[in-house]
Amino acid sequence: MKRSITLTVNGVARTAEVEPRALLAYVLRDQLDLTGTHIGCDTSQCGACTVHLDGRAVKSCTVLAVQAEGRAITTIEGLSRNGTLHPLQQAFWEKHGLQCGFCTPGMIMTAADLLARNSKPTEGEIRHALEGNLCRCTGYQNIVAAVQAAASAR
Amino acid sequence: MATLFGSGIKRREDPRLVTGKATYTDDVKLPGLLYAAILRSTYAHARLKNVNVAKAKKAPGVVAVYTGADLKDKLNTVPCAWNVPNCDLKVPSHPLLATDKVRYAGDGIAMVVAESRAAARDALDLIDVDYDALDAVVDPEKAAQKGAPELHTEVPSNIAFTWKVAGGDAAKAFAEAPVTVEQRIVQNRLLPTALEPRAACASYNTGTGQLTCWVTSQNPHIHRFLLSVMTKLPEHKIRVIAPEVGGGFGSKIPGYADEALVCFASMELGRPVKWTEDRSENYKVTIHGRDHVQYVALCGTKDGKITGLRTRVYAGLGGYASTAAPGIPTILHGLMYSGPYTIPNIDGTVYGVYTTTTPVDAYRGAGRPEATFLLERMIDLFARKIGMDPVEVRRKNLIPKDKFPYTVATGITYDSGNYQGALDKALQMFDYKKFRAEQAKARKAGRYLGVGVTTYCEICGLGPSQVAGAVGMSSASPSRTSRSSRATRRRRPRGGGRTAVEPRRSVAAR
Numbered sequence: 001m002k003r004s005i006t007l008t009v010n011g012v013a014r015t016a017e018v019e020p021r022a023l024l025a026y027v028l029r030d031q032l033d034l035t036g037t038h039i040g041c042d043t044s045q046c047g048a049c050t051v052h053l054d055g056r057a058v059k060s061c062t063v064l065a066v067q068a069e070g071r072a073i074t075t076i077e078g079l080s081r082n083g084t085l086h087p088l089q090q091a092f093w094e095k096h097g098l099q100c101g102f103c104t105p106g107m108i109m110t111a112a113d114l115l116a117r118n119s120k121p122t123e124g125e126i127r128h129a130l131e132g133n134l135c136r137c138t139g140y141q142n143i144v145a146a147v148q149a150a151a152s153a154r
Numbered sequence: 155m156a157t158l159f160g161s162g163i164k165r166r167e168d169p170r171l172v173t174g175k176a177t178y179t180d181d182v183k184l185p186g187l188l189y190a191a192i193l194r195s196t197y198a199h200a201r202l203k204n205v206n207v208a209k210a211k212k213a214p215g216v217v218a219v220y221t222g223a224d225l226k227d228k229l230n231t232v233p234c235a236w237n238v239p240n241c242d243l244k245v246p247s248h249p250l251l252a253t254d255k256v257r258y259a260g261d262g263i264a265m266v267v268a269e270s271r272a273a274a275r276d277a278l279d280l281i282d283v284d285y286d287a288l289d290a291v292v293d294p295e296k297a298a299q300k301g302a303p304e305l306h307t308e309v310p311s312n313i314a315f316t317w318k319v320a321g322g323d324a325a326k327a328f329a330e331a332p333v334t335v336e337q338r339i340v341q342n343r344l345l346p347t348a349l350e351p352r353a354a355c356a357s358y359n360t361g362t363g364q365l366t367c368w369v370t371s372q373n374p375h376i377h378r379f380l381l382s383v384m385t386k387l388p389e390h391k392i393r394v395i396a397p398e399v400g401g402g403f404g405s406k407i408p409g410y411a412d413e414a415l416v417c418f419a420s421m422e423l424g425r426p427v428k429w430t431e432d433r434s435e436n437y438k439v440t441i442h443g444r445d446h447v448q449y450v451a452l453c454g455t456k457d458g459k460i461t462g463l464r465t466r467v468y469a470g471l472g473g474y475a476s477t478a479a480p481g482i483p484t485i486l487h488g489l490m491y492s493g494p495y496t497i498p499n500i501d502g503t504v505y506g507v508y509t510t511t512t513p514v515d516a517y518r519g520a521g522r523p524e525a526t527f528l529l530e531r532m533i534d535l536f537a538r539k540i541g542m543d544p545v546e547v548r549r550k551n552l553i554p555k556d557k558f559p560y561t562v563a564t565g566i567t568y569d570s571g572n573y574q575g576a577l578d579k580a581l582q583m584f585d586y587k588k589f590r591a592e593q594a595k596a597r598k599a600g601r602y603l604g605v606g607v608t609t610y611c612e613i614c615g616l617g618p619s620q621v622a623g624a625v626g627m628s629s630a631s632p633s634r635t636s637r638s639s640r641a642t643r644r645r646r647p648r649g650g651g652r653t654a655v656e657p658r659r660s661v662a663a664r
Contacts, residue, residue, distance in 0.1 A: 019272065026271070035181035036174015038400070040349045041433040048349060076174035089172040093164060101171030102350045102400030108172065136349045136401050 005069045009034065010078025018065045025049040025060040028075060036076040036105050040134070047133030050106035051075045057113035059132070076105035079112065087150040088112055097146035099137035107133050111147045120151055176398040179353040180430045182368045187355075188217055190416050190429035191274035193264040193281050194438060195256035198290035198510040199303060202252055202283065207264055209280040215273030218423060219281075220265045220415070222253035229418055232411050232474065233383045235376070236481035237626040241317040243506070246306035248474040250384065250411040250418075256285075257305050257473030258511050260438030262411055267419050267427055294470035294507040295447040305473060305508045314471055314506035315480060319488040321563030322499030327462030331453030335535040341524050343445040343470065346517050350400020351436045352410065356417040357426035364391055365421065369413050371396040372406045380409025380477065385417050404516035405440050408477035412439070443517020445470035446483065446524050452532040456540050458547045462499040463491055465528065471506050472513035478627075479515050480506055485625045486613060487521035492562035493529045494573045494611040495551040500563040522612050530608045544607050545586065549577060552609075566613065573609070 002017045009032060016031045028034045028051070039061055040048035049061040052074040079086040088108045091097070098104045107130065114121055114129040121129065126147045127140070135143060170176040207219040232248040251262045264281050268274035289303040296302055297312045305312055328334060348370075355368040365387055371377045374394040382389045399406060412429055419427040431439065449466040469483035488502045533551075537544040552573040553560045561567045581587075586605075593603045616622045 022272075029181075030183075030271070033183070034174070035177070038178070038350070039180075040351070040400075043433060046349060076172075080173055085169075085172065092172050093168040096162070096165070098168065098171055100348075100350070100399065100401045101167070101176055102178065102348075102398075104171055105174050134349065136347060136403075 003066060005066055007068045007070065008072040010074055016065070020064070020066055022065045023061055024051070024063040024065045024068055024073075027065040028060060028073075034075050034077055038102055038105060040102065044132075045134065046103065046106070047110060048103050048106040050109040050133065052109060052113060055113075055116065057110045074109075076109060079108065086112070087153045088115070088147065091146040091150035091153065092143070095142050095146040095149055097138065097143045103133060103135045107135065107143055111150070114147070115151055115154070119154060121147070123148065171398070178350055178398045178400055179355060179368050179370045180351075180428070182355045182397070182428065184355070184357055184426040186425045188267050188269065188419070188423065188425050188427045189271045189274045190265055190267050190419055190427050191271070191278050192262050192412055192415070192429065192435075193266070193278045193283070194435065195252065195259055195261040195263055195285075197256055197285050197287055198259045198292070199288040199305070200256050201286040201288060202254060202256060202263065203286050204282070204284040205263060206282040206284075209282075210264075210266055210277040213268075213273065213277040213280055215269040216266060216277045217269065217425075218267045218419065219277070220251065220267075220419070221263070222249050222251035225250055225418070226253070228386075229414065230384050230386060232409065232414070233380060234475035234477060234479065235380065235409075235627070236478045236485075238315065238317060238480045238484050239624075239626045241315045241480075241484065243315040243475075243480050244306075244309050245314075245475045246308050246508075248411070250415055255288075257508075258438075258513070260435070260512055261473060262415070262439075265415050265419065267423065271430075290510040292509050292511050293447070294445060294468040294505075294509055297470070297509045298468055298505050298507045303510070305510060309508060312508040314475060314508055315484075317484040317488065317504045317506070319491065319502040319564050320500060321565060322462070324462045324464050324499040324501035327499035328451065328453050328464065331461050332456055333536065333540055334451060334453040335532060335539055336449075336451045337532060337535060339446075339448040339450060339528060339531060341444045341446040341448065341527065343511070343514065344443050344517065345437055346403040346405035346440065346443060347436070348401030348403060348405055351431045351433060352406065352412075352440055353428065353430035354413040354416045355426065355428040356420040358417065358420040358424065360424045364393065365417055366393045366395065367413070367417055368395045368397055370399055370402070370406050372399065372402045372404075376407070376477075377409055377413070381414055381417055384409070384411075384414035385421070387421075403518050404443065404520055408441055408513075408515045410439070438512060440512075441476050441515035441517070442472065442512050443514060443520070444524060445472075445511075445514050448524075448528055450528055450532055452536050454536055454540075458537070458540060458542045458550045460495060460497050460533070460536065460547075460551045463497050463502075463529070463532070464500075465491065465502040465504075467502070467504045469504055469506050470509045470511065470514055472509060472511045474508070474513050475506075476513040476515035478520075479513065481625065481627065482514075482516060482521040483524070484521075487525045489564045489566050490522055490525040490611070490613050491529060492564050492566075493526065494553055494568075494571065494609050495529075495548075496553050496557075496560075497551070497563055502564075519612075526608065526610050534607075545577070545581065548607065548609060549574060552577065568611075577609075
């Protein structure tokens with residue numbers, strides 16, 4: 001039995017008919033056409049599906065879509081406003097914080113959550129915040145450098 | 155402005171990647187799209203007595219269910235595209251869905267096509283499979299012994315091939331050498347683990363007879379060739395699109411049964427069909443790497459001159475021969491046994507062995523790291539046995555720069571090099587002497603510092619070329635990059651290759 005849910009996604013009210021078991025990651029991708037949120041592991045290991053739920057980073061493959069009813073979601077597509085890149089997006093580009101790019105939306109959303117709570121994190125705090133996000137290509141050095149650069153640019 | 159070499163440039167790929175606007179295969183959505191899910195064997199080795207799909211066919215949202223029996227005469231089997239010359243390679247039939255037997259946990263048994271991902275996945279649970287379990291054998295050395303469970307009736311003792319490489323007279327060298335070291339080396343099986351799972355989305359146009367397939371591919375031209383073989387469509391009727399690829403590490407080089415199955419389903423149903431593996435499916439079905447058991451001996455003189463190398467290698471291939479599998483432990487492995495050294499006598503034997511495991515194919519370096527570790531480990535053991543600095547042993551055996559072009563005992567001619575120069579530079583940058591002094595001092599204080607030394611000389615750049623043909627790579631095709639200049643003087647780079655992580659567009663532009 002499908003249920004109708006209404007949620008605010010990237011500032012816009014959206015409605016979807018979802019199965020109670022439907023995961024937020026799949027609803028965002030398949031029903032709301034926001035494919036910037038990636039699914040890498042199905043098991044909340046890799047963090048590629050990270051989005052913000054009421055301002056806090058969550059792994060959307062472990063959130064039921066019905067849990068998001070009435071709440072606000074920000075995905076990677078909603079991070080840049082008015083055509084300018086978010087400082088984290090700019091910093092990932094400039095610091096070579098990505099290769100294949102598959103983990104990048106999750107990395108950026110997790111880092112954005114960190115910077116919202118702690119505007120000047122130490123390197124250790126950045127690494128701790130990103131421990132639930134896996135990158136298989138680049139290594140973490142430049143990802144950490146990108147987050148540091150974004151923090152100083154703010 | 156960035157100079158051509160030696161300065162960083164901002165990658166052209168990144169704006170779409172950091173904003174979530176890139177298109178990966180699973181992001182592709184077409185009108186009328188159907189979703190496929192594949193039932194995978196839970197047994198490593200079993201006879202299939204019965205596969206009952208009646209309940210699955212009636213499940214809500216299910217459009218079609220296929221088993222191996224449904225594909226007979228309609229599709230070819232999964233090809234192996236590296237027919238290594240001068241060996242007795244046996245490539246047994248690899249059906250797209252198993253018919254009589256399953257040969258690894260993950261072997262495909264049935265495919266469900268449905269209106270949603272969930273409906274397809276749910277219907278898999280309604281398929282009844284009656285297995286008759288057989289003994290499994292996962293170790294390539296054990297699988298090659300008499301009495302081991304056999305996977306394929308046409309492959310006695312599971313030995314897919316025996317490949318030899320020899321130069322000089324190793325038997326004489328070992329008989330005469332004052333020093334010999336021997337070692338059994340296990341290079342364990344590993345999982346490539348690209349962060350993006352594999353996926354394929356096929357759309358067959360029944361009006362034009364044209365098939366378009368988006369696929370997680372490191373080499374779309376090779377995929378077009380392999381899909382053509384499996385689907386029986388000519389290559390010019392197939393367009394393969396490799397959109398953004400989320401890592402591959404070799405695992406997105408081979409052609410897989412599931413990729414052809416979605417093409418088939420689209421051709422049968424006249425609607426686009428997409429399949430995306432989940433992570434556990436990725437670990438069971440997407441190729442693995444390495445899996446060697448190596449018996450190695452190296453001989454030489456007491457003053458550090460290497461005179462011979464002998465190997466016997468059991469290379470696990472998994473349940474079937476994947477696309478490039480036979481070439482990896484042979485051409486890309488055995489021909490590298492001399493490394494950058496003047497080893498006059500080499501005698502190597504590689505057994506490719508089928509085991510009841512996930513197929514093994516190209517993973518990062520593919521055969522070459524296995525050869526380098528083998529050789530460099532033996533040199534370390536040799537250096538330790540004769541009490542010589544491992545750097546000096548290597549220096550003593552490097553091909554001198556005035557000897558190029560130099561033909562090594564495995565038959566390969568190296569055109570140029572200055573290995574001593576490179577070694578000296580590395581030692582100087584690292585300050586090797588200083589480190590050894592620090593190490594000795596630390597050791598006295600009870601602190602253990604280590605330093606590893608290795609060389610790496612790679613056989614590469616195989617295709618497309620005469621070399622690729624000579625070594626039996628039948629799938630080698632035009633993944634080359636060319637440039638055409640037009641009247642507007644805008645240079646148009648044209649590339650057929652696709653790499654999973656390298657910034658091809660940035661590189662071509664530069």
